[in-house]
Amino acid sequence: MNAATKIHPTAAPRAMDLSRKLRWRSIFSRGMDGLVALMTLAALVPLVSVIYMVISKGAGNFRWSMLWQLPPAAGMDGGGFGNALVGTLLLVSIGALVSVPIGVLTAIFLTEYSLGSKSARIIRFCAKILSGLPSILAGVFIFGVLVATTHSFSVLAGGLALGILMLPIIILATEEALLRVPRFLREASLALGANRTQTVLHITLPAAASTIITGVMLAVARAAGETAPIIFTALFTSYWIGSLREPTASMAVLIYNFSSVPYDNLVNMAWTASFVLILIVLVTNIVSHVVANRSK
Amino acid sequence: MQTATAPLPTPGTPWVGNKRAQRSKLFDSFFSKSTFLASWGTVALLLWIALEVGYAALPAMRQFGFGFIIGTQWDPTSDQYGALPLIYGTLVSAGLALLIATPLGVAIAIFLTEDYLPLKLRSFCKFLVELLAAIPSVIYGLWGIYVVIPITTPLGNWLNAHFGWIPLFSTHSSGPGFLPAAFVLAIMILPTIAALSSSSLKTTPMNLKEGAAALGATRWDVILQISLPIAASGIIGAAVLALGRAMGETMALAMLIGNNTQISPSIFAPANTIASLLANSFGEATGLEVAALMYLSFILMALTLGINAVAEVILDRTGASTRHL
The missing domain is CATH 1.20.5 (Single alpha-helices involved in coiled-coils or other helix-helix interfaces)
Incomplete structure (x- = not known):
């Protein structure tokens, strides 16, 4: 009885206090809701702006002949970026040719032969560290190993530098894809008398194929836009490439070289090249996104 | 038969x-x-x-020993090489970018993991944020030259005119410099922070959230007192990883930071980073300059790989998936 009378007088104001606090808390919560929504929108403004600029400044000047003409000399009109387009395709192909087999084999080793072992942990850790390697250092490494020793910049050197960057992406994506293949498929295959290699090649890899392809496409898209590793390995030329031991132009380096020159034609060409490059990269990304969603 | x-x-x-x-x-x-x-x-x-x-x-x-790291001169014509202005530029630009990108990235992560949006719209938003990471660095650089610099230059000059006594704003803005570079860099590392933060926010057990909500917690009581503390180490790991990425980022910086190897406290001053100096100098370097550039590369490698290893260890412990938003 005594206790109740003691509590009673303070209880009413405290309840009012509480409801005021509650109102303040819900106002605060609503305010923060708006703030994070606004910040998310704000973060998408640059994306819209980049795409708008590339379309408005790049697509307007686009001519089909740009795809097969050579870059113009400084101050001249016309021209195109045919050699850069070929160069980028060559560079990315060389990179993929080197990195896809090694990357897929590494991932197979991680998931099929040494799952959960200590060596798998070491290899995965190295792949992750390699994926954080600044792209320019891949170029520096290839410069030291290949360019400085042969005294020539070449498309081969540039392609290998891109391969180094693609390798960890492919390893990690393939590993994830293989891990998603249900264990019973492998067990069934082994129980039917297939050996490990047959199981991997005929059961596990086909089951994971679409996810692996997604990973490869993302790696290709990233490599196509990379500039830093090829700027002093593949260098740049204004001519068609004759052999794999020659330097080559590429879309990314062309954009860089033409971005801050005082000639309007070249600057416009940098924008148009950006438009084409972004188209390649975004289409690759969107297609791989669709493939990935379908495989889920 | x-x-x-x-x-x-x-x-x-x-x-x-x-x-x-x-x-x-x-x-x-x-x-x-x-x-x-x-x-x-x-x-x-x-x-x-x-x-x-x-x-x-x-x-x-x-030739230079450890003095290389504290030397302030980078002069290929007299073969004098010191890395301090470049290390400073690398750390400051990456730090500024992180300062801008972390709050934004965490906000995006919260907006896309707490159920604000219908599922379809949410996955579309995630896709858009991931696209930010897909745009090539060199295109961000081009965009920075023609869109960001024309915005930051008058802003910088206004701040310099009114608050010039603060060392951060102590120089005139002539265009390229820390500010536009850090701004573009922030956009580039934003997807990393958003993706990793949201995957660690997702690890919050649902029953904790529901329990708190049942006790009368508002959405933000839950976020601030349950989700964020649980995700904190993942978010820190994300920020560290993004710092490593930012320090290694090359082309956008080479185009926006102004290529000036002088140390200035002002965020409007042109500067240079290790990566962008490498990009600009390797093609024509000979003799000792190549070795000095290799020394710089070595420093950059030690910095970024060290930071990445730390981030991997932090993220590994949180157990969140580290590859998708």
Whole structure:
């Protein structure tokens, strides 16, 4: 009885206090809701702006002949970026040719032969560290190993530098894809008398194929836009490439070289090249996104 | 009927010819060995990169020793090389970018993991944020030259005119410099922070959130007192990883930071980073300059790989998936 009378007088104001606090808390919560929504929108403004600029400044000047003409000399009109387009395709192909087999084999080793072992942990850790390697250092490494020793910049050197960057992406994506293949498929295959290699090649890899392809496409898209590793390995030329031991132009380096020159034609060409490059990269990304969603 | 008349394999011999079985066994061991070689080859590649860069830097290491790190001159014409302005530029630009990108990235992560939006719209938003990471660095650089610099230059000059007594704003803004570079860099690392933060926010157990909500917590009581504390180490890991990315980022910075190897406290001053100096100088470098650039590469590698290793360890402990939003 005594206790109740003691509590009673303070209880009413405290309840009012509480409801005021509650109102303040819900106002605060609503305010923060708006703030994070606004910040998310704000973060998408640059994306819209980049795409708008590339379309408005790049697509307007686009001519089909740009795809097969050579870059113009400084101050001249016309021209195109045919050699850069070929160069980028060559560079990315060389990179993929080197990195896809090694990357897929590494991932197979991680998931099929040494799952959960200590060596798998070491290899995965190295792949992750390699994926954080600044792209320019891949170029520096290839410069030291290949360019400085042969005294020539070449498309081969540039392609290998891109391969180094693609390798960890492919390893990690393939590993994830293989891990998603249900264990019973492998067990069934082994129980039917297939050996490990047959199981991997005929059961596990086909089951994971679409996810692996997604990973490869993302790696290709990233490599196509990379500039830093090829700027002093593949260098740049204004001519068609004759052999794999020659330097080559590429879309990314062309954009860089033409971005801050005082000639309007070249600057416009940098924008148009950006438009084409972004188209390649975004289409690759969107297609791989669709493939990935379908495989889920 | 058919199967009954088919000839049965002779008992004692396997139905696959012995030769074929042998060949597939051989191929099996060849294949498993090649996976072994490929994966240790990847490890060897990482070591080879470190050794090659270190070895090529040796002449400069002998010449300048540790004094290289605190030297303030970078002058190829007189063969004087000091890395301090570049290390400073690298750290400051990456730090500024992180300062801008972390709050934004965490906000995006919260907006996309707490159920604000219908599922379809949410996954579309995630896709858009991921696209930010897909745009090539060199295109961000081009965009920065023609869109960001024309915005930051008058802003910088206004701040300089009114608050010039603050060292941060102490110089006139002539265009390229820390501010536009850091701004573009922030956009580039934003997807990393958003993706990793949201995957660690997702690890919050649902019953904790529901329990708190049942006790009368508002959405933000839950976020601030339950989700964020649980995700904190993941978010820190994300920020550290993004810092490593930012320090290694090259092209956008080479185009926006102004290529000036002088130290200035002002965020409007042109500066330079290790990566962008490498991009601009390697093509034409000879002799000792190559060794000095290799020494710089070595420093950059030590910094970024160290930071990445720390981030991996932090993120590994949180157990969140580290690859998707």
